[in-house]
Amino acid sequence: MGASLRTRFDAGMRAQLAPNPYGYGSVPIGTDEDRREATVSGVVIRYYVSRGVATVTVVRVVFL
Structure with a gap:
């Protein structure tokens, strides 16, 4: 994942x-x-949510 996409992806994860x-x-x-x-x-992601500790674990990332 290139730096520009990674920056947008990280911002999207934090904000959305x-x-x-x-x-x-x-x-x-x-x-x-x-x-x-x-x-x-x-970026398409598959993830698990751990309710008790407010954790999102991304297990698969697909980008083109």
Whole structure:
């Protein structure tokens, strides 16, 4: 991931997904509400949300 895209992606994660990992157009993967997919700054990510500790763990990043 180039520096410019990384900067936009990091800003998108902080401003849009981190405050509400269940919002921002994200969708659950399967029946598990904590396993999600979203597009942030043009980058598709799959991630897990840990409710008890307010942690988002990105497990897959797809960018072109």
